[in-house]
Each structure stands twice: as C-alpha cells, then as structure tokens.
Amino acid sequence: MIARALGVTRRFGSTVAVDQLDLDVAAGELVGLLGPNGAGKSTLISLLVGLRKPDSGRVELFGGDPRDARFRRELGMTPQETGLPTTLRVGEVVSFVSRHFPDPLPAGELLERFGLSGLEKRQTGGLSGGQKRRLAVALAFVGRPKLVVLDEPTTGLDVEGRRALWEGVRHFHAEGGTVLLTSHYLDEIENLASRVVVVGKGRVIADGPVDHVRGLVAVSRVSLTCPVPPPLDGVVHSEREGDRWELHTPDADALVRHLVRADVPFTALQVRPASLEEAFLTLTGETS
Known part of the structure; x- marks a missing residue:
C-alpha cells in the first residue's frame, strides 16, 4: 500500500477528529475523499503526510512512518492554504522547488500541463487568484512523485481553471501516479476519482466506486x-419552485x-438516479 491508516484516532481536547479510522490507498488509485466540514478529512490528510501524530493506531506512508522524511521523498502535496513569494517570477519559483529533487519535471512541461505556459517571467504577485492556485498545485508534481495529496485543489478557480487542473491530474494518474484528493465540488470527484471514500464524524461511512456510493442510498430524483x-x-x-417539484x-x-392512480395532474415527468451529492448528503445525515 502507498498510504495506510490502521485504527487511527486523533483528538483535539475533548473533540475526536478521527475515530478509529481505517483507510488503504493502493498504488495507481485516484481516491476522492468526501465529508462535511468537521468530518475529519483535513486531520486525516495531516496524519497521512506526517504533519500530525495519531493519538492511537498506526499510519504508514510508503511502508514507513510519514513523520520520517525518508518516507516523504516520493510524496507531493498541495494543502488548502498556500503562499508564494510575491516578488519571485513563476519560473524562479519552479526552479527553486525543482532543485530539491534529483529528477524534476522540466519547467515548461509542468507549466503546460496546468495551463500556465507563457507565465514564466510573471511575478507570482501579479498572477490572478486562479493562476496562483494552479501554480501551487503544479508544484506538487515537480519531483515526479508516486503519490500526490491535494486538499481542495480547485477552490476559487473558474470553470476553465478547474478543467486545466483536472487535465494535469488526469495526466499524472494515466502515467501510473496515485492521487488522494479532497473536494467540496462533488462533480469534481465524479469526473476524476475512480474510488470515493466518505468520512463522517471521524469515521469512514462509505468506500467504493462512485456508482457504489450512489447505490448505498438507492434514492431516485x-x-x-x-x-x-x-x-x-x-x-x-x-x-x-413554482409548479416544478423535485421528489427524492x-x-x-x-x-x-401512486401519482397516476391518484389522478394527480402532472406533466414533464423526469426520473434519474441520485447524484453523488445527494448520496453524500444522505450518507452523512445532512439532508434537509
């Protein structure tokens, strides 16, 4: 396994953020991690990459302790909050990060993958918010990692920016890379992930392909x-909304x-399976 959590618990005072949680991420997977605010996603990510230590249980990264730098050498990561030196040019930032790795991706190839070609001489302080976010994500791929962890990677991006980032992630995965990402854009998980893990109250409450997660709630719209x-x-x-009804x-x-037998005067009938969002809300008990 590339990354593993075995019976992991992490508390913050009286709050249990992760509760005896088990998770395996195998080589070559693209796993989407979903859960409402406070579900334990970010805490789990911080444990898997060695930023925090579990109170109990065991975490493994490439077969070792993620707090040991030797086991993080093939890890790339972009957290939710990132900062770039505003006076450095894009090319200088990529060059600086590249020097930490023995065989980095060429800067031009990296920037092209994430829709940033032609910006090498632009100061990062002059980039748009979306360009900054795409650059921060691109830097996770500089060292040709085997595992990339992305925490809310497309927050703040417009549609074009999101799709450019998606293509970069897909390219990495198609070459055999492993990806673990969190997102509150559920269509993003549907478009990218081959496996969905839903976390609620610090525990895994669903784990499987997108269709499997939908099937767990068996709700139609x-x-x-x-x-x-x-x-x-x-x-x-x-x-x-007016005369239009949506019934789950x-x-x-x-x-x-039942509607036909009751002579209900309806028109424009449509029936479809629940979306991942509807399944997610039902699984986490957040339906209204």
Missing part, C-alpha cells in the same frame, strides 16, 4: 410539473404509479 401539491407518501425529501424517493416506480 423524480421531477415533475404539477399545479397542486402531489402526495408525498414514500418521499424522503422534496423541493418546490427510494422507489421511483411506486411513486409514479
């Missing part, structure tokens, strides 16, 4: 236009049959 409130038997959550139900077929 029934959309219809109806001038009167439809019967809500078997509906676990409903939303209304574990049995869409039964709901539609």
Whole structure:
C-alpha cells in the first residue's frame, strides 16, 4: 500500500477528529475523499503526510512512518492554504522547488500541463487568484512523485481553471501516479476519482466506486410539473419552485404509479438516479 491508516484516532481536547479510522490507498488509485466540514478529512490528510501524530493506531506512508522524511521523498502535496513569494517570477519559483529533487519535471512541461505556459517571467504577485492556485498545485508534481495529496485543489478557480487542473491530474494518474484528493465540488470527484471514500464524524461511512456510493442510498430524483401539491407518501425529501417539484424517493416506480392512480395532474415527468451529492448528503445525515 502507498498510504495506510490502521485504527487511527486523533483528538483535539475533548473533540475526536478521527475515530478509529481505517483507510488503504493502493498504488495507481485516484481516491476522492468526501465529508462535511468537521468530518475529519483535513486531520486525516495531516496524519497521512506526517504533519500530525495519531493519538492511537498506526499510519504508514510508503511502508514507513510519514513523520520520517525518508518516507516523504516520493510524496507531493498541495494543502488548502498556500503562499508564494510575491516578488519571485513563476519560473524562479519552479526552479527553486525543482532543485530539491534529483529528477524534476522540466519547467515548461509542468507549466503546460496546468495551463500556465507563457507565465514564466510573471511575478507570482501579479498572477490572478486562479493562476496562483494552479501554480501551487503544479508544484506538487515537480519531483515526479508516486503519490500526490491535494486538499481542495480547485477552490476559487473558474470553470476553465478547474478543467486545466483536472487535465494535469488526469495526466499524472494515466502515467501510473496515485492521487488522494479532497473536494467540496462533488462533480469534481465524479469526473476524476475512480474510488470515493466518505468520512463522517471521524469515521469512514462509505468506500467504493462512485456508482457504489450512489447505490448505498438507492434514492431516485423524480421531477415533475404539477399545479397542486402531489402526495408525498414514500418521499424522503422534496423541493418546490413554482409548479416544478423535485421528489427524492427510494422507489421511483411506486411513486409514479401512486401519482397516476391518484389522478394527480402532472406533466414533464423526469426520473434519474441520485447524484453523488445527494448520496453524500444522505450518507452523512445532512439532508434537509
């Protein structure tokens, strides 16, 4: 295993941030880590990369203790908060970081992967917020790592910036790299991850492919236009905007049959499986 947490617990005073949690990340995986605020995601990341020590349990990185620098040599990371020296040029920043590694990626190749070509002579203080974030993420890949950990990598990026970053991550993964990322953009996890781990209250509450996570809640979304409130038997959550209704139900077929038998005057019926976001909210008990 590239990274592993075995029965890990971490407390902050009386708060249990990670509670006897188990997690394995195998070589070549692209794992999306999801969970609401306070679920323990960031604490888990800090334990896996050696920034914190567990109160109990064991954490392994490349088979050793992540707090030992020898086992972090093939790790690349971009935390949520990053800072770049504002007076240095982009090329100078990449060159400085590259010198820490025996076989770094060429600067031009790295910048092209993340949509930053042509900015080598620009001072980082003159970059847009999105360009700064993409540069911070790109630096995690400079040393040709085997594992890259990205904590909310596309926060603050526009659509074009997000897609440029996605392509850089996909390129790394296609070459055999391993990625562990957190994101509050659930479409990002759907687009990138081959495996989803949902964390709630410091524990893993779901782990598997995207379709598996959706299937755990087995909720369908029934959309219809109806001038009167439809019967809500078997509906676990409903939303209304004018005459348009969104009904979440574990049995869409039964709901539609009930509407027909009750002579409900509906039109424009649509039925689809729950999105990852809907599954995530249900699994973490945050549905409204």
